[in-house]
Each structure stands twice: as C-alpha cells, then as structure tokens.
Amino acid sequence: xxxxxxxxxxxxxxAIAGWLGFSRASRLRGTTRLHSLPVYHAAxxxxxxxxxxxxxxxxxxxxxxRLVEQAVLASPEGRVLPAFDMQRESILSEAKGMASGDIExxxxxxxxxxxxRFTEAxxxxxxxxxxxxxxxxxxxxxxxxxxxxAQFRARTGVERWLMVVLVAASLIAILTTLGILLSLMFESxxxxxxVPVNEFLFGTQWSPQMALRPDQAGSxxxxxxxxxxxxxxxxxxxxxxxxxxxxxxxxxxxxxxxAHPRVRSWMKPMLEILAGVPxxxxxxxxxxxxxxxxxxxxxxxxxxxxxxESALAAGLVMGIMIIPFISSMADDSIAAVPQAMRDGSLxxxxxxxxxxxxxxxxxxxxxxxxxVLLAVSRAIGETMIVVMAAGLAANMSANPxxxxxxxxxxxxxxxxxxxxFDSAKTLAAFALGLAxxxxxxxxxxxxLTVVRRYREAYE
Amino acid sequence: xxxxxxxxxxSPSKDSRLRKRYAAERRFRxxxxxxxxxxxxxxxxxxxxxxxxxxxxxTQYQAAIAIDFPRSDLILDPTAIKGPDAEVVIAGADIEGxxxxxxxxxxxxxxxxxxxxxxxxxxxxxxxxxxxxxNRSVTLWLPVGSKVDVAAKQEGDAASEKLVEQxxxxxxxxxxxxxxxxxxxxxxxxxxxxxxxxLKGTFLTIMVTMLxxxxxxxxxxxxxxxxxxxxxxxxxxxxxINNLAAVPSIIFGLLGLAVFLNVMHLPRSAPxxxxxxxxxxTMPVIVIxxxxxxxxxxxxxxxxxxxxxxxxMQVVFHHVLPLxxxxxxxxxxxxxxxxxxxxxxxxxxxxxxxxAAPAHGITDPSSVLPVQIFLxxxxxxxxxxxxxxxxxxxxxxxxxxxxxxxxxxxxxxxxRW
Numbered sequence: 061x062x063x064x065x066x067x068x069x070x071x072x073x074x075a076i077a078g079w080l081g082f083s084r085a086s087r088l089r090g091t092t093r094l095h096s097l098p099v100y101h102a103a104x105x106x107x108x109x110x111x112x113x114x115x116x117x118x119x120x121x122x123x124x125x126r127l128v129e130q131a132v133l134a135s136p137e138g139r140v141l142p143a144f145d146m147q148r149e150s151i152l153s154e155a156k157g158m159a160s161g162d163i164e165x166x167x168x169x170x171x172x173x174x175x176x177r178f179t180e181a182x183x184x185x186x187x188x189x190x191x192x193x194x195x196x197x198x199x200x201x202x203x204x205x206x207x208x209x210a211q212f213r214a215r216t217g218v219e220r221w222l223m224v225v226l227v228a229a230s231l232i233a234i235l236t237t238l239g240i241l242l243s244l245m246f247e248s249x250x251x252x253x254x255v256p257v258n259e260f261l262f263g264t265q266w267s268p269q270m271a272l273r274p275d276q277a278g279s280x281x282x283x284x285x286x287x288x289x290x291x292x293x294x295x296x297x298x299x300x301x302x303x304x305x306x307x308x309x310x311x312x313x314x315x316x317x318x319a320h321p322r323v324r325s326w327m328k329p330m331l332e333i334l335a336g337v338p339x340x341x342x343x344x345x346x347x348x349x350x351x352x353x354x355x356x357x358x359x360x361x362x363x364x365x366x367x368x369e370s371a372l373a374a375g376l377v378m379g380i381m382i383i384p385f386i387s388s389m390a391d392d393s394i395a396a397v398p399q400a401m402r403d404g405s406l407x408x409x410x411x412x413x414x415x416x417x418x419x420x421x422x423x424x425x426x427x428x429x430x431x432v433l434l435a436v437s438r439a440i441g442e443t444m445i446v447v448m449a450a451g452l453a454a455n456m457s458a459n460p461x462x463x464x465x466x467x468x469x470x471x472x473x474x475x476x477x478x479x480x481f482d483s484a485k486t487l488a489a490f491a492l493g494l495a496x497x498x499x500x501x502x503x504x505x506x507x508l509t510v511v512r513r514y515r516e517a518y519e
Numbered sequence: 520x521x522x523x524x525x526x527x528x529x530s531p532s533k534d535s536r537l538r539k540r541y542a543a544e545r546r547f548r549x550x551x552x553x554x555x556x557x558x559x560x561x562x563x564x565x566x567x568x569x570x571x572x573x574x575x576x577x578t579q580y581q582a583a584i585a586i587d588f589p590r591s592d593l594i595l596d597p598t599a600i601k602g603p604d605a606e607v608v609i610a611g612a613d614i615e616g617x618x619x620x621x622x623x624x625x626x627x628x629x630x631x632x633x634x635x636x637x638x639x640x641x642x643x644x645x646x647x648x649x650x651x652x653x654n655r656s657v658t659l660w661l662p663v664g665s666k667v668d669v670a671a672k673q674e675g676d677a678a679s680e681k682l683v684e685q686x687x688x689x690x691x692x693x694x695x696x697x698x699x700x701x702x703x704x705x706x707x708x709x710x711x712x713x714x715x716x717x718l719k720g721t722f723l724t725i726m727v728t729m730l731x732x733x734x735x736x737x738x739x740x741x742x743x744x745x746x747x748x749x750x751x752x753x754x755x756x757x758x759x760i761n762n763l764a765a766v767p768s769i770i771f772g773l774l775g776l777a778v779f780l781n782v783m784h785l786p787r788s789a790p791x792x793x794x795x796x797x798x799x800x801t802m803p804v805i806v807i808x809x810x811x812x813x814x815x816x817x818x819x820x821x822x823x824x825x826x827x828x829x830x831x832m833q834v835v836f837h838h839v840l841p842l843x844x845x846x847x848x849x850x851x852x853x854x855x856x857x858x859x860x861x862x863x864x865x866x867x868x869x870x871x872x873x874x875a876a877p878a879h880g881i882t883d884p885s886s887v888l889p890v891q892i893f894l895x896x897x898x899x900x901x902x903x904x905x906x907x908x909x910x911x912x913x914x915x916x917x918x919x920x921x922x923x924x925x926x927x928x929x930x931x932x933x934x935r936w
Contacts, residue, residue, distance in 0.1 A: 219832040
C-alpha cells in the first residue's frame, strides 16, 4: 500500500462521513427544529474525518522516506554500500527511482540489488502510516457523527475548523521567511567554516575557481565579495537609477498633473505592460541589441577597453525596466498630497510647475524616496538582465564601458556548473544569497516604514 | 492667462520675469512629455525589435528534392513502419545519409549537408503516413538545414548563400509556415526546434502555482483583514508578507534548492518544484491584492449581513468575498503573469537541462518557456537567434493576454462604492 492509496481512502472516508452526517441531520429535520442546516452537519463530519488524518499523512510522508532509507541501509545489501556520501546517495536515489518505476535501470550495479529492499520497506512503512491515518479518519468521523443532534451547533464547529485553516494559511508567510533565513544561514555557516567571514566581507579578490590540484588543502579560490557588491551597486543603484529616476518621476508628474485624462488612461496601462515584460526578454534585448551599440559607441569616443558586456548596457536596460516601477510609486505619493496644498500655491499665483516643484514634490518626497529605495532593492536583486548582459569578470572599475559582475550573476554561475553540494564554490552562492537577502530586507523595511509614515501623515 | 486679463500696468522687469516663469513652465511640461514619450518609445522599440527579429522564426524555407527510395541505401521494411514500433524503426534508418546523397546528386557536392534534423523528421513522418513511398521515386518539399535557412532569410556564409542562389534559380526553394515550431520540443539543430515542450512545462508549473498560491493567498488575506486582532503575531505576518513581495526572486530559487531539492528530495527540474517555488513567490502578491480588494468592500455590507443574523464567517464567505472577487482575480492574474515570465528561481532548481520531450506529469523533468529563451540565447548557432525572438513573441503574447484580461476584469467588474 502506498501513501497515495491511504490519501484516497481518507478522502473517501471523509466523503462517506459527510454523506452520513447530511442524511442523519435531514432525518432529524423532519421531526424537530435543527440549530444548523444539514449541510453544516455534513461539513462538520467531513472536516473532522479529513483534516486530522491529512495532517498526519503530511507529517508522516517525510518521516517515512527517512525511515525507509534507514531500513534499507540496515539491510544486508545496504551495509555493503560505500561509505562515501555522494556515491551512496546516488545509489540510493537510483534504487528509489527504480522502485517507484520512474527510471528503468540504474547506472550503478548495486542499485538494482536494493530495489526489492526499497519496495519492501516502503510497503511496510506506508502500511503502518497509512493504516494509522485511515484509523484516525474513522475514529474522528465516528466522534463527529455521534454528536449529530438537533441542538448540536455544527455551524460553529465548522467555523472553528475554518478559522484553523485561515490561521494556517497566514502562517505560511512567516514560515517562508523563516525558511529563507534558516536555509540561507545554514548553508552560509558551512561556507564560513571553509572561508573566513573577514575574507568574504572585505576581500577584494573574487575567483571562485578551484585549485589546480583537488587534494591541495585550503586551495580554494579567492572569495572576496567586494567587487561583486561594487558591480551590483554600479549597475543597479547608479546607472539604472540615473536612467530611471528622472524618466519615471517626470512621467508620473506629467501623467498626474498635465496629461489629458484620455492620454492618461492610455499611458498608464502601457507603462504597466512595460513593467510586465519578463526580465529574460529585457536581458535578451540588452545582450543582443543594446550591448553591441554601447560597445561601438565606447570605441567611437576613444575608449579602447569598451567591452561587449559593459556595465552601461545592463544598467541602461535595467533602468528602462525600473521606469514604470518608480513612476507608479511616484504617482501614488503625488496623488496623496492634499488638494488644498496645491490650491493654496496656485492661488498665490505660482505657475503649475512652480507648484509642483516647490509644494507638491517636497510634500511627496518621503513617498518618492521610499519608492526609489524599493526600486533600488529590486534592481540589485534583478538577475536575468545581468546574467545575460553583464560580464563575469570581477572588476572594481567605475568605467561604464568596462565589464563588471554582480552578486546575482555569480549566484547563477556558481550554482549552474557541475554541482557538488559541499564545495566552497556552491556554498558561496548561499552566502551571497544571504547577503543579498539582508541588504534587500533592510532596504525594504526602511522603504516600507517611510512610505507608511508618509501616508499616515496626510490621512 | 495674462492676455485675457484686463490691461494692467506692469513694470518691464516684472513682465520679463513673468515671461521667464512661463518659459520655465513650458520647459517643465515639455520635459514631462519627453519622459513619457521616451518610455513609450522604449516599449514600442522593444516590441518592434522582437517582432522584426522573431517573426521569421515562425516560417521556414523548404527545398524540393527528388529521392529515389528503391535505389537508395535505405533499408526499411514497409510492414514494420505500419506497426506500433514505427518510431523506433524510422529512428534506426539512415534517412540522413539518403538525404545527403540525394542533395549532392541534385545540387552538387557543396549541398551535401543542406538538410538537417527537421528534414529527417519530415521524411520519417511522410514514410509512416504513406509506406508506399519506399517503392517509388518522389519529389519532396523538405525543410532546409539551419545554415541554408539563415542564408535564405538574412545573410549566411558564402557557401550557403551560393546554394540559396542556385536553389532559387531552379525555383526549388519556398517559404512556408513552420508549424513544428509550435508542436515540437527542444533540439540541438535550430531548424528542428519547437516550443511545445517548454509551453507544456510552463502550463504545468503555472497550474501548480495557481492551485497553491491562490487559495492560501486569499485565505491569508481574509484572516488578516477580517479576523486578526492587532498583536505581535499579526504584525510579524504583515511585515513578512510585505517584505516577501519585494524579496529578489533568485532568493526564492535558493530556498527551493535548499528545501525542496536538498531536504525534501523532490525531483529535480520538475514542474512540481518549480510551481512550489513560484507559489511561495506569488503568494504575497496575491495576499496584498486580496487585502486591498477586501478593504474596499464597504462596511455597510458587513453590517447589513450581521444585522440579519449571519455569523462572521458567513458574512465573509457569503458577502464580502464574492464582492471582492474581481479585485482578487485581477491581482492574482497579474501575479500569475509575473510568475509566468520568471526565470531566475527556476534556473536555481535545475530547470535548465536539455529536455527534448514534453513532460507527461508534474514530476517529470521539464523546461519552461522563459528558461528555454535563456538557453537558446546562449547558443552560438545563428539559427537560434530568430527562434529565441520567436519564443519571446509567444511569451509576450501570453503576458499581454493575461494583463489584458486583468485590465478587462478591473474595468468590467470592479465596483466603485
């Protein structure tokens, strides 16, 4: 018996319980007045039957795979497996795939001997876990059905269950945040055992390529992340913002203050479309169309080192990507400035542009700054544009025609080569990810607080 | 303004200052117009650029070639290709060699490699459809190889250009719609590639994302908006949702890699894992949109329902949610459109392998459209350039469709109270 069968059985029990609850309540309805509609009695019984058992199955299934693995390793065939982790893992996963019918034959000869062990252990544990789950479903269904009576408040019971579901759904957000933090921190700690934190944070050399000889101790490449962060800031926070802030802000001002409503109703969705274009498309555009022109331009004005993977090309396109983002944030904060302030300024004889520059913008500034911070956080976390258009050389150069690399580019590079999960090279990606997460977290928190304070100030 | 006013005595210096201020006003306004125009220009340029490069990808050149099957070296049993093993039998036959010989016999030795994998596939299909071909000499229109295709469409290397001239002179070259581009999967030969495998992977992934993120997101929003009392827990939930909506997508990829692949051992590069990862990413977006939609339902609705004796749950599920649904759906579609175009997190969970067959289920290894675009953009072969752009056109069409649907829903159903 597999867990899928158990799952189906639990659902069947729930359906039967629901039907029983409904028919019992309907029968009662003929004689007395019910507190709750029969449908609630049905839902009450079904929820009691299904939810605890499903929870049990959800907890059991990872436990089971662990138990099966232990049982297989403890078997006589399992004990002769090589002690080396990687090899053993690959044999085990092959045997597992063969047992479940996903793959037909394994690469390792040992794996086929383990298949019957796997099937046997899996059947055993699935029978135990699935059996308990089905029993639990029966027991709780019986408990719920016994309570069916005219006075029983089934609706309240159903609503209590719904409340549990609602709370669980909203806890997933916290679990995700925790999951991100813990998984990044766990892998980063392993990385910092291999590479000192100081070297990572303050080193200026980045060359994650491994040593000439694999057995050489401490021969891992250099992991100084300063050049990566410089490249990230240079592309995302400097070049892209030079493009995006003036264009986005002026677009927002024009659309909210000057444009005819019809123009506005056309332009706003258009900017939304610009925001909806997938980043891989921007990346392709940057690499194929923009980068060659930027290089030619660089060569034409006499910069011989102009690279076809220049920071300028990636930054320009990223700036274009950010325009609608800044524009909509600025739009919101300009719209939040009270009309009275605008009217006052106009009544004093100021022109429209003077009103905007001297009254509206200063009043909207906190919101705009918050929006810009969010945009920066988005730009430095942007991946595809820089992966496709920026380079891999970790230079600390302020020349926009030179090639620089960014944190996200390196994460992709480190994790998409041939992976061995324990090398400093792979773990470095998680350390970079942690740094990126913390930086964007701080930026987001500052920006969100600024924006919220500002909104409250005018409400 | 000044011209309409009755004559006033103004000093010349005041007059010139006014003129300067009006000039500044005009400049400011022009700058705004310029910014809007430039943004619109970028969008138009991007779309036109992609369309111009990519439209060719939906067509292919075919060349007419005479093949004398009985006299060729092709050893095929006509009864075998009628049977269930037809594909295996066809794959075992040396159709490539037959084509090379026929091509060099007709167009000279330089044309030996003018056909690629697409032509082999086409011959195979025609043989399955009509095994009688094996007994005749026929003239077939077959898709040319990538080099010749590129030479015919734009400019290729000298040898291919010459071949194209020769083919055109014999009027043995025609341009047709490349139906295989939409029906086939990834291949190493750019003339034979298609996006169906990637499209199917995208559908499966988005389906998983939708099934997980939509209910969880809406329920979380309902709880936060309608039931939660403000305390430390709900504050923590709020902060983490707002922050998650702004976390870089690649971080979700790292989470997926560490949790779903390394801890839970789910299958690599499967739509299941991709969908899970994207669901975590999309959920906060849906929560925020749903909360906005729920807040905009006026309290009078709730009061009225409560007044006739509905419970709090009934108020929410019978009255508030149905009224907020258009707004919720708009937000969900926009979130889904974002997930559809997402590439980086999927690269992290290994969805970058070469996969030549469409996935059958959500646990099979698969590719998705944006990743396919990324992979093709890395190829050196020039034939991939227009295929990449063509795939981008398909992706953009889906995005436009979804965004258009969202805008339509917003305008059609959203009520102003």
